[in-house]
Amino acid sequence: MVKQITVTQSKPASTNGVAALDRAIVILDAFATADRSLSLAEIAARTGLYKSTILRLANSLLRGQLLERLDDGRYRVGPATFRLGALYQR
Numbered sequence: 001m002v003k004q005i006t007v008t009q010s011k012p013a014s015t016n017g018v019a020a021l022d023r024a025i026v027i028l029d030a031f032a033t034a035d036r037s038l039s040l041a042e043i044a045a046r047t048g049l050y051k052s053t054i055l056r057l058a059n060s061l062l063r064g065q066l067l068e069r070l071d072d073g074r075y076r077v078g079p080a081t082f083r084l085g086a087l088y089q090r
Contacts (some may be wrong), residue, residue, distance in 0.1 A: 026059045028066060028077070037074035058079060 030046040031038060044051050058075065061067040065080035 011053070013079050020057065023047075023053060024061060024066075027054060027057055027061065035076075037076040039074050043075065061082055 026047050026049065027043060030043050038046075040051055040054060043054050047054070058067055058069075061078070062069060065078040068078045069075055069077050079081070
């Protein structure tokens with residue numbers, strides 16, 4: 001089952017958050033349990049975000065090891081997500 005998340009590009013930052021962080025979370029949420037990796041186009045289709053926005057935010061997620069970029073250019077969830085998941089399970 002393909003996960004579809006809808007985000008409005010021009011949506012202003014919520015009064016209780018930061019728009020860039022909200023969009024980064026949407027990118028991470030685009031990955032389903034069955035996904036080994038996603039292409040930029042697949043992430044864009046699932047989130048409704050522009051590819052340029054995804055690329056910009058993906059760079060920050062890559063630095064934080066929340067995403068990994070594979071040799072073929074696809075993305076997968078990074079090792080930092082597993083560390084955070086382990087902390088949650090405690």
